[in-house]
Amino acid sequence: MSNDEKKAATVQNAEDDDDPDDWDKRIFSTGCSEENAKLTDCYYEKKDWRVCKKEMEIFRRCWKAHGNDKRTGMKDA
Structure with missing residues (x-):
């Protein structure tokens, strides 16, 4: 495989990865995808749900x- 072919394959894989998967489609269908992303980002950064109470309440x-x-x-509950 030439370098140009490798670059084309890499670009194609990146484009394929941007397509929404089933999980993304379910989140988008809730109408709360932005709120979900902020909540997920908070947890990813803090590693503690208790710190993300504001984001959880907004979601x-x-x-x-x-x-x-x-x-x-x-x-x-």
């Missing part, structure tokens, strides 16, 4: 506002 309000609690049968 929770979004989740309820979009009716996802009814759709998934989720109940508040």
Whole structure:
């Protein structure tokens, strides 16, 4: 394989990776993908959910506002 072919394959793999997978599609369908990303980023950076209470509450309000609690049968604890 030539260098040009390797570069083309690398670009193609990167483009394929940008396509939404099933997980992404499910998150986007909730209407709360941005809130989910912020919550996930917080946890990734802090490694402690307790530090991410603000992000969790914002995600929770979004989740309820979009009716996802009814759709998934989720109940508040």
